[in-house]
Amino acid sequence: MASPRVRRRHAEIAAPSEPEWLRAACGPIYRISRKKLIYTWKMPGARRSSFALAPSFPAAVFATVLVSAVVGSDVLSRTVPTMRGPGPTTMAAWRPSGGDHYLANDVSGHLDHHVIYFGTDAEVTARVRTAEVLFLGNSRLLFALRPEELRPFFAAQSVPYYVLGFGYREADRFPLAIIRKFDLRPRLVVVNADGFFGGGLSEWAEVVNRDTPFAARKRQLEGEAAHEARRNIERLVPNWLQVFGLPGLGLRRSFNAYRSRTDGTWEISPWPDATKAFVAPSLEGRALARGEVAAAREFMAELDVRGSRLVLTHVPTPEPMPGAGPARFAELLGVPLVTAAVPALTTHDNSHLSQGSARDWSRAFVAGLAPHVRAPGSPTTP
Amino acid sequence: MNFVSWAFAALFLVVFAARLTIGRRKIETPYLAVLLVASLVFYGWHVPSYVALLVGSALVDFLAARAMGEAGPDRQRVRRALLVASLVSNLGVLAFFKYGGFAAQAAEDLAALAGASLRVPAMQLVLPMGISFYTFQTLSYTIDVYRGELAPVRNFWRFLLFISFFPQLVAGPIVRASEFLPQMPRPRRLRLRVFYEGVWLVIAGLFLKMVCADNLAAYVDEHWARASAPGAEATFNLWLSLMFSGQIFADFCGYSTIARGLGYLLGFRFPLNFNAPYIAGTFKNFWERWHITLSRWLRDYLYVPLGGNRGSRARTYVNLLAVMLLGGLWHGAAYTFLAWGAIHGLCLAVERGLGLHRQNGLRPARWVRGAWAVVVQVAVLVAWIYFRSDTIGEATTFVSQLIVGTWRPPTGWMVASTLFLSPLLAMHLHAWLRDRHLLPPLGAGTKAALAAAMTYGILSVYGGTSDFIYFQF
Numbered sequence: 001m002a003s004p005r006v007r008r009r010h011a012e013i014a015a016p017s018e019p020e021w022l023r024a025a026c027g028p029i030y031r032i033s034r035k036k037l038i039y040t041w042k043m044p045g046a047r048r049s050s051f052a053l054a055p056s057f058p059a060a061v062f063a064t065v066l067v068s069a070v071v072g073s074d075v076l077s078r079t080v081p082t083m084r085g086p087g088p089t090t091m092a093a094w095r096p097s098g099g100d101h102y103l104a105n106d107v108s109g110h111l112d113h114h115v116i117y118f119g120t121d122a123e124v125t126a127r128v129r130t131a132e133v134l135f136l137g138n139s140r141l142l143f144a145l146r147p148e149e150l151r152p153f154f155a156a157q158s159v160p161y162y163v164l165g166f167g168y169r170e171a172d173r174f175p176l177a178i179i180r181k182f183d184l185r186p187r188l189v190v191v192n193a194d195g196f197f198g199g200g201l202s203e204w205a206e207v208v209n210r211d212t213p214f215a216a217r218k219r220q221l222e223g224e225a226a227h228e229a230r231r232n233i234e235r236l237v238p239n240w241l242q243v244f245g246l247p248g249l250g251l252r253r254s255f256n257a258y259r260s261r262t263d264g265t266w267e268i269s270p271w272p273d274a275t276k277a278f279v280a281p282s283l284e285g286r287a288l289a290r291g292e293v294a295a296a297r298e299f300m301a302e303l304d305v306r307g308s309r310l311v312l313t314h315v316p317t318p319e320p321m322p323g324a325g326p327a328r329f330a331e332l333l334g335v336p337l338v339t340a341a342v343p344a345l346t347t348h349d350n351s352h353l354s355q356g357s358a359r360d361w362s363r364a365f366v367a368g369l370a371p372h373v374r375a376p377g378s379p380t381t382p
Numbered sequence: 383m384n385f386v387s388w389a390f391a392a393l394f395l396v397v398f399a400a401r402l403t404i405g406r407r408k409i410e411t412p413y414l415a416v417l418l419v420a421s422l423v424f425y426g427w428h429v430p431s432y433v434a435l436l437v438g439s440a441l442v443d444f445l446a447a448r449a450m451g452e453a454g455p456d457r458q459r460v461r462r463a464l465l466v467a468s469l470v471s472n473l474g475v476l477a478f479f480k481y482g483g484f485a486a487q488a489a490e491d492l493a494a495l496a497g498a499s500l501r502v503p504a505m506q507l508v509l510p511m512g513i514s515f516y517t518f519q520t521l522s523y524t525i526d527v528y529r530g531e532l533a534p535v536r537n538f539w540r541f542l543l544f545i546s547f548f549p550q551l552v553a554g555p556i557v558r559a560s561e562f563l564p565q566m567p568r569p570r571r572l573r574l575r576v577f578y579e580g581v582w583l584v585i586a587g588l589f590l591k592m593v594c595a596d597n598l599a600a601y602v603d604e605h606w607a608r609a610s611a612p613g614a615e616a617t618f619n620l621w622l623s624l625m626f627s628g629q630i631f632a633d634f635c636g637y638s639t640i641a642r643g644l645g646y647l648l649g650f651r652f653p654l655n656f657n658a659p660y661i662a663g664t665f666k667n668f669w670e671r672w673h674i675t676l677s678r679w680l681r682d683y684l685y686v687p688l689g690g691n692r693g694s695r696a697r698t699y700v701n702l703l704a705v706m707l708l709g710g711l712w713h714g715a716a717y718t719f720l721a722w723g724a725i726h727g728l729c730l731a732v733e734r735g736l737g738l739h740r741q742n743g744l745r746p747a748r749w750v751r752g753a754w755a756v757v758v759q760v761a762v763l764v765a766w767i768y769f770r771s772d773t774i775g776e777a778t779t780f781v782s783q784l785i786v787g788t789w790r791p792p793t794g795w796m797v798a799s800t801l802f803l804s805p806l807l808a809m810h811l812h813a814w815l816r817d818r819h820l821l822p823p824l825g826a827g828t829k830a831a832l833a834a835a836m837t838y839g840i841l842s843v844y845g846g847t848s849d850f851i852y853f854q855f
């Protein structure tokens with residue numbers, strides 16, 4: 001390799017095929033004669049050059065402007081009410097303490113499917129395997145089942161349980177795949193029959209199908225790190241898109257969900273305060289479709305093989321029923337349907353129950369489910 | 383591994399620490415070893431087993447080039463056979479992973495046209511990240527050695543570092559061996575000015591990606607299907623196509639800019655990949671400003687060997703069309719990419735036929751150049767619609783609604799959403815003024831203030847997605 005001195009001796013030749021602007025942008029191009037002709041770019045700063053200002057000047061300007069912007073926006077958001085937005089921002093929200101919860105879902109990613117399917121968290125896998133009562137369903141079930149109501153009841157019964165619901169409108173195929181993969185044999189399976197039978201795979205279940213255990217661990221590692229970093233940054237600098245939203249797309253305020261390793265219940269943070277009353281649609285729904293019947297029977301047959309009993313339920317929602325109603329499935333399969341009559345139900349997003357209604361519904365539901373749950377060792381009876 | 387991830391941040395910090403310690407002066411080997419290991423970790427983070435593919439591809443080219451060097455200039459037949467072996471192995475792997483599904487689909491479509499029924503079993507393969515980019519890099523090396531323009535490299539690990547160097551591994555710039563290899567035995571003392579330039583480029587690239595591209599993507603992803611639905615308004619379709627042209631520029635230019643910045647910080651220099659392409663007045667000039675390293679690769683290794691413009695006029699047009707069709711296919715195995723390439727190829731041929739590509743001497747009158755510049759940018763916009771759409775039919779409906787749809791004033795939120803285009807507009811305006819020597823280059827203080835403002839934007843207005851569009855290529 002030619003030394004800088006040798007290089008200076010060579011004529012500086014701009015390659016004729018290179019346009020002038022490229023030369024201007026990239027600096028002169030040297031043709032170095034050795035055994036073969038090779039081109040190289042001149043490194044900036046290869047020649048000693050002096051700054052007109054002190055070398056630390058750019059760093060000082062950078063720090064001054066950035067600190068001014070951060071402090072200025074903080075002062076603005078504290079003093080001007082309209083700069084605060086309608087509620088707590090997603091990332092600056094509370095995270096359950098104690099280390100029992102892992103991140104299941106946040107604004108930029110979803111980890112729940114990967115963690116459970118690939119068993120990246122050993123404690124979760126162990127709890128799922130030993131659970132005698134499994135709750136299956138979509139995110140409406142995960143919002144509705146409140147740990148403060150479930151835990152005392154199941155602790156009194158000494159029955160291990162796990163809430164194995166999934167977000168993104170997950171239906172029966174993915175939970176069935178988990179039951180088969182881990183060879184689960186719960187005594188009782190409670191299903192929120194809300195588009196559950198014959199609903200196919202969600203987008204995240206499809207991702208799981210394509211991914212590897214390595215990808216799952218990587219996803220969890222990156223997701224947790226990014227989540228914690230964002231939570232800390234947003235304490236300092238608000239995310240204006242979370243405060244004001246994108247023009248035309250509005251506030252797409254997402255929520256953080258943390259799943260308990262012990263029992264699979266979700267902690268939602270922040271759970272919006274806004275509530276809207278609704279009346280849940282009829283439990284009959286439309287007539288059963290052929291695909292739904294086949295899916296429900298296949299699911300039931302799988303549980304029969306494993307010695308598990310099935311109970312259906314339905315978490316109230318203002319959304320129209322995506323498939324046949326739970327009453328029709330209960331009749332088809334000959335299984336009990338446990339519902340909870342709660343007056344004055346409210347929702348915060350036209351889909352999931354609000355926090356207060358979720359607590360009320362959980363309490364009533366647990367009372368209704370009690371006859372179906374017995375202590376370990378004795379058979380579960382309807 | 384994605385630049386916009388904490389895993390990458392951790393990896394880069396380790397490498398930069400090596401740069402500040404064992405990579406300060408001429409103590410090369412340990413530093414290069416760190417770079418190589420980091421590059422393989424970077425690549426293996428996607429699918430670990432594909433590291434073997436990368437190393438295998440590099441090994442084939444390394445051995446082929448060394449054998450060419452040993453054969454000497456007299457044994458041309460042997461050299462040619464070695465080149466063919468290298469090309470077949472590299473392009474074979476590329477074709478297997480990238481074009482297998484497309485070829486099967488094309489066979490099924492052809493069979494359907496002929497009235498027959500053909501079902502080719504589909505393969506579920508994850509495309510190796512950046513395979514199109516590193517394949518072109520290795521090809522440039524073997525071709526340069528074959529032509530006698532480059533001496534074969536003696537050290538395999540250095541050659542592997544050239545292929546796998548992580549800042550530009552998965553989405554370019556496509557660096558040639560003749561640009562990269564001479565940089566390895568150089569003294570690389572870290573200078574403050576170079577450090578500032580590297581940090582400036584990294585921040586600018588992250589801003590383009592996280593603030594501009596990701597927020598524009600939110601609009602494009604939300605509304606793209608609506609634009610080809612019946613009754614879509616022309617105003618809406620125009621707005622949406624502008625949003626996508628901004629998104630793809632910010633996304634790809636953002637990646638290239640980050641790559642160049644990281645290169646500076648690690649002591650390497652990469653060629654410029656984008657230079658305000660939307661101020662181009664001709665198609666030729668557009669390709670001198672958009673994905674510059676790809677267009678010069680296509681020029682030097684495809685267009686010129688095909689005969690370039692040295693043959694008849696008709697042959698030149700055919701060459702232009704063939705090169706751009708292959709350029710389209712390079713982006714992905716889909717008819718829409720072929721259509722995108724065909725539009726650019728046809729436009730380049732028409733431009734050359736009309737003599738509008740000339741920049742000096744015989745160049746046309748000012749008003750003709752102005753009018754042609756508008757045609758160029760409209761055609762580029764239309765080509766982007768094909769690039770983004772899932773099918774040719776969807777894209778054609780989008781374009782037809784754009785032409786025959788109703789024109790109404792844009793809504794307030796449509797106007798407000800162009801806020802995310804404004805940094806790109808400012809970039810292009812600055813480049814336009816700089817080209818005409820109406821503005822001095824940005825000073826150190828201005829750059830520092832802008833970098834701080836962009837950092838604040840990155841922290842407070844970042845969008846939701848993080849995958850780069852060109853990762854899939």
